[in-house]
Amino acid sequence: MGKIAGTSSLEAVDLHCVRGERKLFGALNFTLRSGELLRIGGANGSGKTSLLRIACGLLEPTRGEVRWGGKNIRRLQEEFWRQLVYVGHANAI
Structure with a gap:
């Protein structure tokens, strides 16, 4: 499995x-x-899970971008997805 060159940072920009x-x-x-x-x-409903989903590319932000190694994760596609591990949680009952 290859790695994206320079993947030393995850950035949230605006x-x-x-x-x-x-x-x-x-x-x-x-x-x-x-x-x-x-x-x-x-608090519940304040956007914590939405932020995590945006940070790993599972949800599109209304505005702004997430960068992995200085590149927008939307442009990295498969390179980014191969390195991603996301452990979500079930919604409360």
Whole structure:
């Protein structure tokens, strides 16, 4: 399995997420380098899972982009997907 050259960072650039009529978050920016962690907290329905889905390309942001190794993940397609591991959760009952 090949690796994308320079994949030392995951960047969120001006991310916005609107679900239905509700704005969950906007103008969100962060950079995570290899070995770094980001803690995401918030109330139910605040956009935590939406952010994770956007970060791994499972959901399109309303605006902005996610970059892996400096490249938009939407343009990387199969190269990015081969390296992705996403463990989601079941919705609450």
